[in-house]
Amino acid sequence: MSSVRCESESSFFGNKTGAALRASFASKAQKENNHNSQPQASYKVAVLGAAGGIGQPLSLLIKMSPLVSNLHLYDIANVKGVAADISHCNTPSQVRDFTGASELPNCLKDVNVVVIPAGVPRKPGMTRDDLFNINAGIVRDLVSAVADYCPDAFVQIISNPVNSTVPIAAEVLKQKGVYDPKKLFGVTTLDVVRANTFVAQRKNLKLIDVDVPVVGGHAGITILPLLSKTRPSASFTDEEIDELTVRIQNAGTEVVEAKAGTGSATLSMAYAAARFVESSLRALDGDGDVYECSFVESNLTDLPFFASRVKLGRTGVEALIPSDLQGLTDYEQKALEALKPELKASIEKGIAFAQKQTVAA
Ligand SMILES: NC(=O)c1ccc[n+]([C@@H]2O[C@H](COP(=O)([O-])OP(=O)(O)OC[C@H]3O[C@@H](n4cnc5c(N)ncnc54)[C@H](O)[C@@H]3O)[C@@H](O)[C@H]2O)c1
Numbered sequence: 001m002s003s004v005r006c007e008s009e010s011s012f013f014g015n016k017t018g019a020a021l022r023a024s025f026a027s028k029a030q031k032e033n034n035h036n037s038q039p040q041a042s043y044k045v046a047v048l049g050a051a052g053g054i055g056q057p058l059s060l061l062i063k064m065s066p067l068v069s070n071l072h073l074y075d076i077a078n079v080k081g082v083a084a085d086i087s088h089c090n091t092p093s094q095v096r097d098f099t100g101a102s103e104l105p106n107c108l109k110d111v112n113v114v115v116i117p118a119g120v121p122r123k124p125g126m127t128r129d130d131l132f133n134i135n136a137g138i139v140r141d142l143v144s145a146v147a148d149y150c151p152d153a154f155v156q157i158i159s160n161p162v163n164s165t166v167p168i169a170a171e172v173l174k175q176k177g178v179y180d181p182k183k184l185f186g187v188t189t190l191d192v193v194r195a196n197t198f199v200a201q202r203k204n205l206k207l208i209d210v211d212v213p214v215v216g217g218h219a220g221i222t223i224l225p226l227l228s229k230t231r232p233s234a235s236f237t238d239e240e241i242d243e244l245t246v247r248i249q250n251a252g253t254e255v256v257e258a259k260a261g262t263g264s265a266t267l268s269m270a271y272a273a274a275r276f277v278e279s280s281l282r283a284l285d286g287d288g289d290v291y292e293c294s295f296v297e298s299n300l301t302d303l304p305f306f307a308s309r310v311k312l313g314r315t316g317v318e319a320l321i322p323s324d325l326q327g328l329t330d331y332e333q334k335a336l337e338a339l340k341p342e343l344k345a346s347i348e349k350g351i352a353f354a355q356k357q358t359v360a361a
């Protein structure tokens with residue numbers, strides 16, 4: 001993954017996406033100053049669950065992208081005000097609001113990227129899997145509409161439990177005959193963002209330089225930061241490895257407990273998802289050097305879905321990056337084997353749910 005070594009570039013997305021975004025803004029501003037404004041924005045993005053804790057700040061951050069021409073905000077309630085508010089920002093995209101299932105088709109028509117943070121969040125004491133009963137059906141129905149109205153879009157699932165909701169989405173898309181495994185993503189960027197932050201703090205490194213691949217899935221021990229693959233290379237004591245790994249795995253719970261019943265991570269999640277959306281848009285726009293970690297259909301292990309670094313391109317996942325899984329330390333290798341049964345069970349639970357349900361029209 002490319003990193004940009006410039007102090008001032010660490011303020012936005014903390015990776016190459018930040019630098020690209022800033023450059024794009026600068027170039028647009030220059031063109032406007034020259035009274036020669038060539039609109040660059042050309043991609044349509046829909047946020048489903050846009051009035052929620054993640055949806056609102058995520059929509060705001062996407063509104064800041066010079067690559068977005070149309071931003072469609074959908075929710076079952078309270079989205080009109082969110083859209084009115086965000087639409088006043090003087091950035092290129094046109095914002096529209098859509099409320100309820102009857103407006104979902106228009107929301108999705110011709111959209112390039114659909115981001116789904118719809119669903120309930122955890123309260124203290126709950127696991128992500130405890131959200132399955134509510135969120136599985138929400139994701140199934142939303143993805144069913146995606147299959148009908150924008151089957152070529154990149155579909156990015158934030159709703160938990162990601163380890164099950166992504167397989168549900170895959171099954172729904174298969175049932176509708178439009179499944180393209182390269183275009184379905186579980187958003188695990190927050191795990192990478194957290195790993196980068198905690199490692200930089202612990203090792204006193206410049207944040208912009210740090211890149212830690214996080215593989216596996218997105219729940220508890222299925223979240224596996226590969227500290228041995230940290231770039232720039234850093235050495236860790238056994239104690240540091242254990243502390244950092246456990247902290248990264250429990251970071252979501254850390255936020256759930258701090259919020260004391262009012263929800264889970266929303267702001268850091270919005271930041272992480274906005275980075276993933278921006279990276280996807282850059283890939284769609286032809287940038288040939290875009291890498292992110294994501295939970296995708298995979299043959300890197302014996303599991304059908306697995307989070308790893310992937311190369312993004314115009315058609316979605318252009319390549320999985322197997323090298324991160326080569327030469328693992330004993331600690332990482334054991335953790336990888338230990339996560340597989342839980343991840344497998346979560347994937348199978350999602351597939352079984354989708355296969356026994358009738359997909360909503
Ligand atoms: N992938 C990750 O790393 C990650 C990180 C944080 C949170 N999450 C998950 O994201 C989800 C949302 O979290 P939040 O804090 O924004 O919750 P929230 O309750 O604040 O917002 C959820 C929104 O979804 C909407 N919604 C519910 N059913 C819907 C439907 N059928 N169609 C459209 N919208 C619908 C709600 O009206 C609400 O506005 C949760 O499942 C949470 O666990 C995932």
Ligand SMILES: O=C(O)C[C@H](O)C(=O)O
Binds near residue numbers: 121160190252255265
């Ligand atoms: O922890 C949660 O429930 C939300 C999210 O998955 C996170 O990692 O913050």
